[in-house]
Amino acid sequence: MTELSYILIVEDNQDDYEATLRSFKKNRFMNPIKWCKNGKEALDLILPEEDEEHTKLINPNIILLDLNMPGINGREVLKVLKSYPKTRSIPVIILTTSADEKDIEHCYQLGASTYIQKPVSFEGLTEAIKKIQDYWFGIAILPKQINSTSH
Numbered sequence: 001m002t003e004l005s006y007i008l009i010v011e012d013n014q015d016d017y018e019a020t021l022r023s024f025k026k027n028r029f030m031n032p033i034k035w036c037k038n039g040k041e042a043l044d045l046i047l048p049e050e051d052e053e054h055t056k057l058i059n060p061n062i063i064l065l066d067l068n069m070p071g072i073n074g075r076e077v078l079k080v081l082k083s084y085p086k087t088r089s090i091p092v093i094i095l096t097t098s099a100d101e102k103d104i105e106h107c108y109q110l111g112a113s114t115y116i117q118k119p120v121s122f123e124g125l126t127e128a129i130k131k132i133q134d135y136w137f138g139i140a141i142l143p144k145q146i147n148s149t150s151h
Helices: 014-026 039-046 074-081 101-110 122-139
Strands: 007-010 033-036 062-065 092-096 114-117
Touching: 007 014, 007 039, 014 033, 014 122, 033 039, 039 074, 062 074, 062 122, 074 092, 074 101, 092 122, 101 114, 114 122
Parallel strands: 007 033, 007 062, 062 092, 092 114
Antiparallel strands: none
């Protein structure tokens, strides 16, 4: 069975996740969206242990990643994802409240594709999501997703 490509949202704040999801729906985005509430959940989903019976069939098309989460934060998730050949090419969009220059510089050094400060209003978020959708699914050519069982 083939699983559709999806967007992964890694966000610990349920209100922010739901607002982002509503923004995608308002923009008539059709691809499935999955939610991980923290960095550990995201890494467990994308990088299953070799001995697990369940292995996911396909990586996400794009990851929207919050930086400031308890436990494994977004910076650590980004660093891990960019260290594995089979996840390195997944575009990671940092979507966070932080506008700290150190965070911005560090995320780009780690391999972030884009860094976006979360808009305060729902309208602003909806417009940002529309631009993400237009660019990443309208203009950009995304890498062919790597099947987790291939070498």
